[in-house]
Amino acid sequence: MAVFFQQIINGLSLGSIYALIALGYTMVYGIIQLINFAHGDIMMAGAYIAFFVVVYLKLNIWWAFIISMIGSALLGVIIERVAYKPLRNATRLAPLITAIGMSLFLENGGLMVLGTDIRSYPGGLITNAQLPLTLFGIRLTATTLQLLILAITIVMMIILQYIVHYTRAGKAMRAVSYDADAARLMGINVDNTISLTFALGSAFAAVAGILLGLYYNNIQPLMGIMPGLKAFVAAVIGGIGLIPGAMVGGFALGIFETMVSGYWSSNLRDPIVFLLLILILLVKPAGLLGKNNTEKV
Amino acid sequence: MALLVTRDLTISFGGLAAVANVNLSLETGELVGLIGPNGAGKTTIFNLLTGVYRPSRGEIFFDEQSLVGLKPYQITRKGIARTFQNIRLFNDLSVLDNVRIAYHLHASYGVTSAILRLPSFHHGEAEILAESEKLLQIFKLAPYRNEKARNLPYGEQRRLEIARALAAKPKLLLLDEPAAGMNPQETRELMELINWVRQEFGLTILLIEHDMSLVMGICERIYVLDYGRVIAEGPPEAIRNNERVIEAYLGREVNDNAPQGGES
Amino acid sequence: MIEVRFNKKNLIVLAGVILIYFLVYGLQAVGVISAFQEINLMMLGINIILAVSLNLIVGFTGQLALGHAGFMAVGAYVAAILTTNLNQPFPVALLAGAFSAAVAGIIIGLPTLRLRGDYLAIATLGFGEIIRGAANNINYIGGAAGMIGIPQLTNWTWLYVMMVLTILVITNFINSTHGRACVAIRENEIAAETMGINTTYYKVLAFAMGAFFAGIAGALYAHYFYLIQPNTFTFFRSFDILVMVVFGGLGSITGSIIAAAGITFVNAALQDLAVLRMVIYAVLLIIIMVFRPQGLMGNKEFTLDRWLKKRGAVSGPTGN
Ligand SMILES: Nc1ncnc2c1ncn2[C@@H]1O[C@H](COP(=O)(O)OP(=O)(O)OP(=O)(O)O)[C@@H](O)[C@H]1O
Ligand SMILES: [Mg+2]
Numbered sequence: 001m002a003v004f005f006q007q008i009i010n011g012l013s014l015g016s017i018y019a020l021i022a023l024g025y026t027m028v029y030g031i032i033q034l035i036n037f038a039h040g041d042i043m044m045a046g047a048y049i050a051f052f053v054v055v056y057l058k059l060n061i062w063w064a065f066i067i068s069m070i071g072s073a074l075l076g077v078i079i080e081r082v083a084y085k086p087l088r089n090a091t092r093l094a095p096l097i098t099a100i101g102m103s104l105f106l107e108n109g110g111l112m113v114l115g116t117d118i119r120s121y122p123g124g125l126i127t128n129a130q131l132p133l134t135l136f137g138i139r140l141t142a143t144t145l146q147l148l149i150l151a152i153t154i155v156m157m158i159i160l161q162y163i164v165h166y167t168r169a170g171k172a173m174r175a176v177s178y179d180a181d182a183a184r185l186m187g188i189n190v191d192n193t194i195s196l197t198f199a200l201g202s203a204f205a206a207v208a209g210i211l212l213g214l215y216y217n218n219i220q221p222l223m224g225i226m227p228g229l230k231a232f233v234a235a236v237i238g239g240i241g242l243i244p245g246a247m248v249g250g251f252a253l254g255i256f257e258t259m260v261s262g263y264w265s266s267n268l269r270d271p272i273v274f275l276l277l278i279l280i281l282l283v284k285p286a287g288l289l290g291k292n293n294t295e296k297v
Numbered sequence: 298m299a300l301l302v303t304r305d306l307t308i309s310f311g312g313l314a315a316v317a318n319v320n321l322s323l324e325t326g327e328l329v330g331l332i333g334p335n336g337a338g339k340t341t342i343f344n345l346l347t348g349v350y351r352p353s354r355g356e357i358f359f360d361e362q363s364l365v366g367l368k369p370y371q372i373t374r375k376g377i378a379r380t381f382q383n384i385r386l387f388n389d390l391s392v393l394d395n396v397r398i399a400y401h402l403h404a405s406y407g408v409t410s411a412i413l414r415l416p417s418f419h420h421g422e423a424e425i426l427a428e429s430e431k432l433l434q435i436f437k438l439a440p441y442r443n444e445k446a447r448n449l450p451y452g453e454q455r456r457l458e459i460a461r462a463l464a465a466k467p468k469l470l471l472l473d474e475p476a477a478g479m480n481p482q483e484t485r486e487l488m489e490l491i492n493w494v495r496q497e498f499g500l501t502i503l504l505i506e507h508d509m510s511l512v513m514g515i516c517e518r519i520y521v522l523d524y525g526r527v528i529a530e531g532p533p534e535a536i537r538n539n540e541r542v543i544e545a546y547l548g549r550e551v552n553d554n555a556p557q558g559g560e561s
Numbered sequence: 562m563i564e565v566r567f568n569k570k571n572l573i574v575l576a577g578v579i580l581i582y583f584l585v586y587g588l589q590a591v592g593v594i595s596a597f598q599e600i601n602l603m604m605l606g607i608n609i610i611l612a613v614s615l616n617l618i619v620g621f622t623g624q625l626a627l628g629h630a631g632f633m634a635v636g637a638y639v640a641a642i643l644t645t646n647l648n649q650p651f652p653v654a655l656l657a658g659a660f661s662a663a664v665a666g667i668i669i670g671l672p673t674l675r676l677r678g679d680y681l682a683i684a685t686l687g688f689g690e691i692i693r694g695a696a697n698n699i700n701y702i703g704g705a706a707g708m709i710g711i712p713q714l715t716n717w718t719w720l721y722v723m724m725v726l727t728i729l730v731i732t733n734f735i736n737s738t739h740g741r742a743c744v745a746i747r748e749n750e751i752a753a754e755t756m757g758i759n760t761t762y763y764k765v766l767a768f769a770m771g772a773f774f775a776g777i778a779g780a781l782y783a784h785y786f787y788l789i790q791p792n793t794f795t796f797f798r799s800f801d802i803l804v805m806v807v808f809g810g811l812g813s814i815t816g817s818i819i820a821a822a823g824i825t826f827v828n829a830a831l832q833d834l835a836v837l838r839m840v841i842y843a844v845l846l847i848i849i850m851v852f853r854p855q856g857l858m859g860n861k862e863f864t865l866d867r868w869l870k871k872r873g874a875v876s877g878p879t880g881n
Contacts, residue, residue: 035679087851093625102847112840278691297350373754373756390748397741398744401756412730414733421738
């Protein structure tokens, strides 16, 4: 039983990070129906920006978060303008392929500029202590870092909910994702709204990237690939395009994964995650929280 | 039993019945009109008949066989072909290929003969080509033979859709506003063509059309749909003078800016 | 009008195909082809098989599949097991590899083809990863270390015959009512279905055929490089093949061939600059998609007629 609860605690940290990345995937998908394959790599860029901020500018971790979020948001917007916007009226295949191209570009560009070495954030950025925890009389451990990850994730989600539901920009985002043409007729600037969505999603990815770097204590140019894919899987499992779906999917996947590695074998973790994805798609093609709509003909 | 019969045909989207308790009956060789205001559920009935949507309730019989639960391609094989209100051609393919694809059903050779280029392949292809060319002639599309479908003028695109539907050699043809966007001259020619095709190919036709005078002119019998229900049925004269029909059309005219269905 | 089967055009092509075979064979016999060149020659053939077969799925049938490396892996492992562990002759291994890959194609195809484009992409990508994950965990086939000591049975003749066969089968398929059914699905799935095309059947068929030839490519690969590892078949390889298909033009077989050749050549030239090479690809991929989304050839084919006509030599009627 102790193992079980310990895995849940570990799963929640990993799940938080997945959820943060998944939010970006899902927002972009919701608004332009595109799998932004480069999203995981934007997360990597975010992790590196923070690294440079703390190592070379010698600023503290909170500044690193802020600067990295701004930098990643810009990167996300540029990517959208360069690689996706020109293809808005092309076949759906076209932007998907440029997304793959963008992803390969960031990964290999990263390898070229940053080198293949694995780096880690300097120690002492945050206090990372073991916290003894007793639950139903079972002794468990959590680290302050794990709590921090969970806390930051929850705060970010509340902020996102606020933006999406209570601000003009958020309403514009929802309008565009519901029907871009109608939104345009209502006087909403669709292009700017899409850019804003990319900016927001990328800023979230930056946070996820930093947390991931802290959690595993290493960053490298290819760090975005697997978590990015997994987060996309999480978004699909929850129901792509749905913000609550990304959260549920992220946490569910994080816990599922740690359970598989904890009870079974970490070698089997990745294939089993993809198997789960395929199974869920077969049973509920629109994801756990999604509704199946009849396509209008 | 009639060629096509529906009983209590019903479908709801999110609790709203788009088509409710519709009973249709078409005899072999008839040309029947299906009219009604915007959003009445006409296209939805076509989607139900062709298996694109599955009814929430009710039955569809074609040639005495039930169609409910069959996939669209299976229904086409039984002898129902259609056109679409919002044209759905194979845009990047040539006009000829659009028609050739529809002959697929009647292709007489398998995958193996195709790969090995057996004689049956060559015969089958020659046959498909000849029949396709014939249809293009009938629909005056021969000059556009090698043109991409997307580059055709609007009226020609509509004609190509009908030609393509006929290539499937249906018994029942469903036409969804085939004259939409055409000028009166083109419309008249098209209607003559439809009538001629019906006799030539021995077809039964169900026609959705907005232009009242047109429907009245060519259909033998008309169903009027409003809010998903059949509110009147009968020969054109009877429909013209039917109180409820007049009300449905006139009463709507005043505030017709309301929802018109999202199609374009 | 019934086509003339052995017309001049076909004969010229046939002559060209035979000529190329003997030319390379001769050069190899005389010893002009270096070991490095031979490796690239093999990669060229394998890449052409992979690109043409993926084009059937993505370019002609319009199904974005990102798991081609997975099918290749199935072919490679099954064939390698047969020759290395079970002492079966190469042709048997080749066929078994191809059929196993086709079965894998059907297994992944049947359930997932109901999924819309993007979902299919991610499901097939996941499928490729499942295969790789499985290979990683099966000790019988070496786990993560892979299989070593596979006999080197792939030679120019096998490669060339398989390549020509792939192109021929897929071209013949495409230019038939069955191929047109696939293209109709790409163009407008709902219209295709209401025209009486069993879309599921043709999608699965396209997957099975594409996977079949990917399996052959995998088997050829395993028996040339005599070493295979799960990491040979990551989704980057699937992307690589996709890049060839997109460069050449979705729906153009000659385009795929030209692109596969070009990319293999660039690969060889930039051998020592693996990372830079990928950056260049990535940039090219984006530029091509943005400025020429139809690829090098669009969905047109490079035909002898057109070529001859351009040069003003022949002005006969074209078949299609
Ligand atoms: N897939 C669907 N999901 C939700 N609602 C639908 C769907 N298909 C049709 N409807 C609704 O059903 C109603 C009937 O639509 P339908 O297209 O059948 O009307 P119509 O009579 O063909 O109108 P028009 O003359 O404008 O073509 C409309 O309110 C439409 O919005
Ligand atoms: Mg309609």
